Amino acid sequence: MEEETQRAQASPEIQARIRASFERQGLMRHLGARLGHIGPGFVKIVLPSRPEVTQQDGYIHAGATSAIADSAGGYAALTLFPDNTAVLTVEYKINLLAPAVGDHIEAVGTVLTSGRTLTVCRLEVFTVQGAERSLVAAGQQTLIRIHGRSEQ
Amino acid sequence: MEEETQRAQASPEIQARIRASFERQGLMRHLGARLGHIGPGFVKIVLPSRPEVTQQDGYIHAGATSAIADSAGGYAALTLFPDNTAVLTVEYKINLLAPAVGDHIEAVGTVLTSGRTLTVCRLEVFTVQGAERSLVAAGQQTLIRIHGRSEQ
């Protein structure tokens, strides 16, 4: 994956729209997640490691990993749509490839194809410990566009 | 699905083992989830609706829905194994069928097949509002058994 500095940014309007929607997600706030890079068809969400997001062995819970992956994909889809549009997750599949340990994890949603009704995203989650970054989850997501309904 | 009262209970030892593991899941506690019925190859987890688990429209976030579904499947698998065994989620797929509104949601994990290495579970999530109960998510999960490693 390219570095953030090399990636295109979404327009200020789109970034503002996505930040406003993210703020309303009680779960993202409750988990302690925050938005990272917002590009066209590409969104990153960061989740710091802390006891509130762990499973029984102290690793980050697959449910928390999936939750930020799902949101990253949903917002990646939303960057491609006009203002009066919402998206809903139809389904997703995710492989948990390795235990998620480290300072934080980063979920990256990337649009593979976006049609009139359906959008398909690739989901990747990396764990970051100091300078090291490795893939801990990978998946794929289908979203449906809800026309004429604002996220606001 | 049969009523809980008609379902077999897991042995007290297995129930105690699963409750102890669940208590160590920081995420489940943080979300406010609690264990319901624990039967052989069948576990239910309940999540009350509250602002901390919502997405931007006020429905329960797909990530929270998935998190309790994933845990329900994992514990359903664990009921079938001896004491010195752990399970890890390999992957799961989940369809979000309807917005999750209501007093609480219930995730049900049911073992479809359980082999020496892999277990496959069916995942179902219902929303409950008063006497009404309807399916809001359905999925399927693959788990791997870790031999000779206690959950304790």
Place this chain on the structure above:
Amino acid sequence: MEEETQRAQASPEIQARIRASFERQGLMRHLGARLGHIGPGFVKIVLPSRPEVTQQDGYIHAGATSAIADSAGGYAALTLFPDNTAVLTVEYKINLLAPAVGDHIEAVGTVLTSGRTLTVCRLEVFTVQGAERSLVAAGQQTLIRIHGRSEQ
């Protein structure tokens, strides 16, 4: 699963429509598959075991198993729609639970939910050897309805 004799039949018109569509599926004919029971939201497809559908060990190939499961789900969805409607598979996920050996395999598609745009089906594949029948694959499928387009 209930016996076929206990299951409702789809109307003769719907059965005829589905049989006509099935006949046009070059792949189903090429594999040697045939339609079984056609009920409302429930369709069965049977595939006899023969060398043309095997993988390298002589078992039925996961691709053949998946192909008839995918078609069974698609036709199960189609039984619920009016004449001028088509369905397309959006995606599916399938677990191969056991090697598919035996006289034939049977794929069963069952509609879980059917909305204005999307339908979700449960997919099950059984292997049948004499009087024995066991689950060899299980999955879940999402389909999209194409309005105003006849299968004919």
Place this chain on the structure above:
Amino acid sequence: MEEETQRAQASPEIQARIRASFERQGLMRHLGARLGHIGPGFVKIVLPSRPEVTQQDGYIHAGATSAIADSAGGYAALTLFPDNTAVLTVEYKINLLAPAVGDHIEAVGTVLTSGRTLTVCRLEVFTVQGAERSLVAAGQQTLIRIHGRSEQ
């Protein structure tokens, strides 16, 4: 995706082993599929368009698309293992992104991670018409390694 000419080739021994296994897959031969590039953790399978692999509208059937994707992933995994090893598909998920029309389709399996027991592959299927090539399906697959069992 890089061009084949730029991609590393698997060793002659590995290529021979995979070609021998592919030859024994009755379904691949019956569909008319053939092996393309065989690199370390990367295998391509090509399927010419013909009536025997179509669905009711004349497009290539999702089952045929999935069958070659599944095989491509399985052989991609196998390139990384020693001689006395087999792999079985545990599960896969695939999105059908666009109707598969054209002269032929190409399935590409790429290993994402490969562990002692499980391997996870990315699956992509492209349709090729003259000089044009576009993505028609994308998925993800989990495989299990069977130790001490030769494919031969």
